[in-house]
Amino acid sequence: MIALEAVSHAYASVPSVEDVSLSVEPGETIALIGPSGCGKSTLLKLTIGLVWPHCGRIRIGDRELRPETARELRQRMGYVIQSGGLFPHLRALENVTLAARHLDRSAAWIEARVDELAELVQLPRALLERRPADLSGGQAQRVSLMRALMLDPAVLLLDEPLGALDPMIRFGLQEDLRSLFERLHKTVLLVTHDLAEAAFFARRLVLMRSGRIVQQGTYEDLAKSPVEEFVHDFVRAQRGLHGNLRDV
Amino acid sequence: MSESLPATSSMLLAVDRGHGRTRRRGSRLPAVIGAWMMIAGADVAAAEPVVIGSKAFTESVVLGEITTQLLRGSGHSAEHRRELGGTRVLWSALVRGDIDCYPEYTGTLRAEIFADERVPDDGALSQALSRAGMWASGALGFSNTYVLGMLRSRAELLGIRRVSQLVEHPQLRLGFSNEFLDRVDGWPGLRARYQLPQQDVRGLSHELAYRGLESGALDVTDLYSTDAEIVAYDLVSLEDDARFFPAYDALIVCRADVAPAVRDSLDRLRGRIDAATMTRLNARAKLDREPETEVAAGFLRAELQLASQSRERSRVLDVWRRTCEHLAMVGISLLSAIVVAIPLGVIAFHRPRVARVAFAIADILQTLPALALLVFLIPWLGIGYAPAVCALFLYSLLPILRNTHAGLADIPLELRESAEALGLSRWARLRSIELPLAARSILSGIRIAAVINVGTATLGALVGAGGYGQPILTGIRLDDLALILEGAVPAASLALLAQAAFSALERRWVRIR
Numbered sequence: 001m002i003a004l005e006a007v008s009h010a011y012a013s014v015p016s017v018e019d020v021s022l023s024v025e026p027g028e029t030i031a032l033i034g035p036s037g038c039g040k041s042t043l044l045k046l047t048i049g050l051v052w053p054h055c056g057r058i059r060i061g062d063r064e065l066r067p068e069t070a071r072e073l074r075q076r077m078g079y080v081i082q083s084g085g086l087f088p089h090l091r092a093l094e095n096v097t098l099a100a101r102h103l104d105r106s107a108a109w110i111e112a113r114v115d116e117l118a119e120l121v122q123l124p125r126a127l128l129e130r131r132p133a134d135l136s137g138g139q140a141q142r143v144s145l146m147r148a149l150m151l152d153p154a155v156l157l158l159d160e161p162l163g164a165l166d167p168m169i170r171f172g173l174q175e176d177l178r179s180l181f182e183r184l185h186k187t188v189l190l191v192t193h194d195l196a197e198a199a200f201f202a203r204r205l206v207l208m209r210s211g212r213i214v215q216q217g218t219y220e221d222l223a224k225s226p227v228e229e230f231v232h233d234f235v236r237a238q239r240g241l242h243g244n245l246r247d248v
Numbered sequence: 249m250s251e252s253l254p255a256t257s258s259m260l261l262a263v264d265r266g267h268g269r270t271r272r273r274g275s276r277l278p279a280v281i282g283a284w285m286m287i288a289g290a291d292v293a294a295a296e297p298v299v300i301g302s303k304a305f306t307e308s309v310v311l312g313e314i315t316t317q318l319l320r321g322s323g324h325s326a327e328h329r330r331e332l333g334g335t336r337v338l339w340s341a342l343v344r345g346d347i348d349c350y351p352e353y354t355g356t357l358r359a360e361i362f363a364d365e366r367v368p369d370d371g372a373l374s375q376a377l378s379r380a381g382m383w384a385s386g387a388l389g390f391s392n393t394y395v396l397g398m399l400r401s402r403a404e405l406l407g408i409r410r411v412s413q414l415v416e417h418p419q420l421r422l423g424f425s426n427e428f429l430d431r432v433d434g435w436p437g438l439r440a441r442y443q444l445p446q447q448d449v450r451g452l453s454h455e456l457a458y459r460g461l462e463s464g465a466l467d468v469t470d471l472y473s474t475d476a477e478i479v480a481y482d483l484v485s486l487e488d489d490a491r492f493f494p495a496y497d498a499l500i501v502c503r504a505d506v507a508p509a510v511r512d513s514l515d516r517l518r519g520r521i522d523a524a525t526m527t528r529l530n531a532r533a534k535l536d537r538e539p540e541t542e543v544a545a546g547f548l549r550a551e552l553q554l555a556s557q558s559r560e561r562s563r564v565l566d567v568w569r570r571t572c573e574h575l576a577m578v579g580i581s582l583l584s585a586i587v588v589a590i591p592l593g594v595i596a597f598h599r600p601r602v603a604r605v606a607f608a609i610a611d612i613l614q615t616l617p618a619l620a621l622l623v624f625l626i627p628w629l630g631i632g633y634a635p636a637v638c639a640l641f642l643y644s645l646l647p648i649l650r651n652t653h654a655g656l657a658d659i660p661l662e663l664r665e666s667a668e669a670l671g672l673s674r675w676a677r678l679r680s681i682e683l684p685l686a687a688r689s690i691l692s693g694i695r696i697a698a699v700i701n702v703g704t705a706t707l708g709a710l711v712g713a714g715g716y717g718q719p720i721l722t723g724i725r726l727d728d729l730a731l732i733l734e735g736a737v738p739a740a741s742l743a744l745l746a747q748a749a750f751s752a753l754e755r756r757w758v759r760i761r
Binding site: 045048049050071072073074075077079081083085086087088089090098099102147151 | 662663665666667668669670671672673676680681684685
């Protein structure tokens, strides 16, 4: 569904992603993990065309991502970021329906879709009349998710979607999200720096460092057969309740 | 001095250089201004009145008013655009056809307008005028030459009676009207001729110079020989013993294409105003505060038995008219600036190279003194609303441009990316996301431009655009504080009102967000 072939990118002249190849099957959930600045968020932005690779190719489904195809392909992807990225001057409902209205979807279609999504993300419809500033962090992320799902995209790109939430809310939303991904059968690329969260959502984890993929595999692969010292250190740094490796 | 222009010969020699009778007002203006000018100038175009201009001092205004009422009394349609500025402004307006006639002095024409040609006497002047496509009436009968004046008490104390004696008093403080300070036949020539040593020489409004003399801040100033203040302030005129100042015989200079009947009417003034009469008229207007329209009507009744109707001045109506003029200037210039600067700000935000050029130009425009900009614009746009609106438009660009750019630049990257990730077109992003998010900053740019504009628009009166600057200008000329306040108070109120209205809009916007 998503195919990155030898993709490289640099901000100014500082390399952020170097020679990355990655393929995601339809319906698969993949977690990108790694320390801050390892290039995992940039990889997500490359996938939806917010930044452009200096070399390499990106394919979404059967189409190559290029400036002239970007708009159409973006409509087949949903993008959620840590802060939600909701437009503060628009009510939650307007945020959710913005893209559909610009695509001239009928009012009835939009109405039905909003009902469906509100139920899916378990958000009371009354909250959709509020502005983002009047929503809690968890509510805002649910709205942001509705916005991403509005056009029923095949692909979901999530950049630390739960990173700004307090642990209780985060725990609940993790459960909700995972069941949602399974039910909707979406192709999901999830960025997180939390190994436990990554393992909770995805079977395949992709560990990055300094713009490169260091190791791919299940949590067990990373924990039990690290390909280099860094993988071992990264896994060990995720402290469980008892100060050691966390059970998954 | 009493030599007059041979009117008939100048009529014969008059050459029309193809300016035509159709007034060119507004022909080269941007569309917005042009369209507005058509509306504003509709009455002018319909009746085609003879437009009389006058300079920004009392005698010129009185003569302009006499000329206007004389033409009306002779069955012509005439309109007086008073206090337009100095010689250059009036002459440019005449050449462009914005005005048809204005009172002028032979010495000024010779030394200022035809400085590059050899114009030794009035005969040569008549020919020079013809070559320029102009015609002049017969001399009115008085000469208003420049003189240097001092308080009588001060002059007697120092024993100064002649200009040449100033050489012995280098410590004297000199204050001259700005025009005199620059004119070839003014201070530069005078200093050279008499070898004057004074260092403390400053420029100021002619009308303020009397008060400078009275308060002792100045010792010597330039006067017109028919100034009413010479008697009122007990001044002495210093004898021009080296005969530096040329003759300044008053006449009415017109475009050669004014109707022969108009010329005949104007020639009725020939020799009818002697120096004593002019000084008396000046005194009535300036010292007795009699409106120039009344002064002119009184003169025409007494001298030419012309029953001239002078309109009663209605204060309320005047304030209303000036408010309309002022609002029109500010409104049109501000709207045009909004229409230009917001799109330009958007383009500049997306293209840094455009931003650099646009900001550089807008910055330079902003540093130009308003008065200089207005005068620069006259050769292209003539007098009246057009140069005023154009100058205000140029001044409004920078704040709106800057704030549009800054408002867009302040939108967090993640919001711009979120909009892009939604698959919205560039136009949709601009309309639904970027402009609304930048709106507060843009609004505050418009507010700054509006407030600056309301104040700067008072300078419009200097180029005949009217507005609240008109009573301020006249008030300074007549030393009439009430009249100055009649312009200053509404101008300040309007600025405060604009400030309050736009601030309320901004606050409303914050609430929405």
